[in-house]
Amino acid sequence: MEFIEIVFDSPMYQAELELRNSILRAPLGLALSVEDLKNEELQLHFGIVESDTLLACLVIKPIDQSQVRLRQMAVAKTHQGKGLGSLLVSQTESMLRARGFNEVLLHARQTAIGFYQHLGYSISGELFTEIGIPHINMNKAIFSPARLID
Numbered sequence: 001m002e003f004i005e006i007v008f009d010s011p012m013y014q015a016e017l018e019l020r021n022s023i024l025r026a027p028l029g030l031a032l033s034v035e036d037l038k039n040e041e042l043q044l045h046f047g048i049v050e051s052d053t054l055l056a057c058l059v060i061k062p063i064d065q066s067q068v069r070l071r072q073m074a075v076a077k078t079h080q081g082k083g084l085g086s087l088l089v090s091q092t093e094s095m096l097r098a099r100g101f102n103e104v105l106l107h108a109r110q111t112a113i114g115f116y117q118h119l120g121y122s123i124s125g126e127l128f129t130e131i132g133i134p135h136i137n138m139n140k141a142i143f144s145p146a147r148l149i150d
């Protein structure tokens with residue numbers, strides 16, 4: 001298993017789009033939309049690969065110098081529940097911390113709230129509907145205590 005940064009428009013980015021489509025959109029009778037893909041060249045793409053096969057991915061959209069939005073988190077059906085999602089999020093948080101970001105925001109599907117809580121994310125606000133299913137705002141501070149002393 002290897003944590004990788006995926007280069008926009010590379011063959012691995014195409015594999016990312018296929019994984020996102022099959023896990024996040026096809027089960028809802030949808031496909032990735034123009035809106036889903038907007039400005040993705042300005043966003044960061046991370047994944048977990050094994051033998052060149054992409055097993056998990058997520059997208060990070062910088063909001064400003066301190067905050068990012070985590071979006072489009074997907075783990076291959078055959079590999080869910082084996083710790084890959086947790087590994088991908090924690091490795092991504094380390095990468096973001098190293099690049100100076102302080103907080104991760106996300107819209108969690110109601111069905112995935114427990115997963116993010118397990119990783120230290122907190123709920124804020126009420127449920128709302130996005131792509132036809134319930135979501136909720138969640139966030140996590142990722143700055144290291146050492147930075148507070150600096």
Ligand SMILES: CC(C)(COP(=O)(O)OP(=O)(O)OC[C@H]1O[C@@H](n2cnc3c(N)ncnc32)[C@H](O)[C@@H]1OP(=O)(O)O)[C@@H](O)C(=O)NCCC(=O)NCCS
Pocket residue numbers: 023024073074075076079080081082083084085086087107108109111112113114115116118
């Ligand atoms: C949700 C998802 C990203 C989690 O990734 P994963 O690799 O399956 O999760 P992990 O194996 O790393 O799970 C880590 C922990 O979270 C828990 N967990 C995982 N999915 C959960 C869920 N949907 N609800 C509650 N807890 C969950 C696991 O039980 C595990 O806890 P444990 O270590 O005590 O056993 C993945 O299952 C997935 O892609 N689901 C479909 C798409 C989706 O919902 N994406 C999120 C959109 S916001």
